[in-house]
């Protein structure tokens with residue numbers, strides 16, 4: 011079909027996620043046609059180096075033939091098996107057992123979802139059931155971080171603290187509350203990491219005290235805030251928040267949807283700080299985007315309380331047709347094999363210093379105020395004034411211009427609204443691909459800097 015026809019059909023009928031409807035009608039869709047390794051190709055044959063792994067998910071890179079083989083074999087043998095009525099499938103059971111072995115020891119039980127949003131939604135439902143089962147129905151308040159992202163289910167979008175997810179959606183809910191983001195670059199206390207960590211702990215204590223010590227169910231956080239602008243808290247922050255949750259007797263829920271599966275170095279960010287969450291959510295890198303799947307994992311304590319809280323014969327009424335889908339599970343097993351035996355985790359860790367150095371070198375660029383990363387998750391923050399960290403006026407539409415220049419020059423990354431550029435290259439990236447990423451990125455920044463209104467805004 012002609013490209014122009016597809017663009018017209020898209021404009022008329024297809025609603026895109028997290029997109030300005032009117033803006034998209036004007037701009038039109040960019041249709042991707044194929045992908046191999048780190049490269050995407052659009053319908054015009056234009057090749058793009060993907061420095062965002064799709065949407066921080068294709069951690070293995072594209073065109074991994076063994077994943078395709080495993081999926082085809084599973085589809086041929088058993089394309090679907092319900093998990094209802096105590097049925098199941100071999101890949102789902104093996105994947106659950108593998109995840110229990112690979113995640114912190116606190117996590118012993120897995121519920122599979124279709125992605126991250128429904129993993130967060132399931133976590134909230136299970137937590138609610140848990141406290142009711144425990145005879146503590148008053149523990150119903152939830153706390154998360156400003157700039158946090160926990161998906162866009164009806165309840166998760168309220169734990170998400172980004173204004174577009176609330177506007178006209180009647181969120182947050184009355185039981186959803188936020189504390190400040192642990193944002194080193196914009197820390198009012200300057201570069202003092204210990205003070206920043208202490209500030210977060212105190213903010214959580216204060217919020218719990220304000221809501222009533224007995225009323226708070228859980229604290230949700232990402233180890234590194236992704237969609238809020240790749241905000242990398244200091245090492246030790248996650249552990250400090252875990253400790254605070256224990257003191258305050260609230261559940262500690264870690265959302266590793268982005269940070270999981272080698273994105274920050276180890277398989278999970280929790281590993282690096284020896285954190286033992288009560289619940290953990292994951293998706294994206296679990297199947298590396300080759301099929302939809304997410305999961306919520308929970309401790310024995312939660313599982314057993316929920317199990318005993320339901321009357322013996324009563325079902326725990328949470329489920330989806332495609333929970334523990336056998337094809338996704340088979341893909342998940344192969345993806346985990348590629349991370350470990352396939353050497354992808356090791357390659358990601360070996361390449362991370364080049365990634366970090368490439369970002370750091372761009373700090374000398376007139377537009378760049380901050381460069382931050384952990385593992386292969388990173389960002390540049392562009393500012394109009396480096397000393398005051400003043401942001402560019404939104405009317406300049408700098409992020410949109412950068413995204414357009416990036417497309418022309420064959421590079422994909424995420425240009426967030428407040429001039430933060432996010433990067434999440436695949437764990438399969440080679441040194442040559444990092445060189446190409448940074449040479450293209452520099453040209454894109456130079457091109458935008460030469461535009462008179464941008465230069466005069468500095």
Ligand code: PMP
Pocket residue numbers: 124125126127128130159160161162232236237265266267268293294304
């Ligand atoms: N939690 C986090 C931390 C995420 O980054 C995302 C997605 N970007 C989600 C939840 C929601 O996942 P999904 O888009 O698969 O529903």
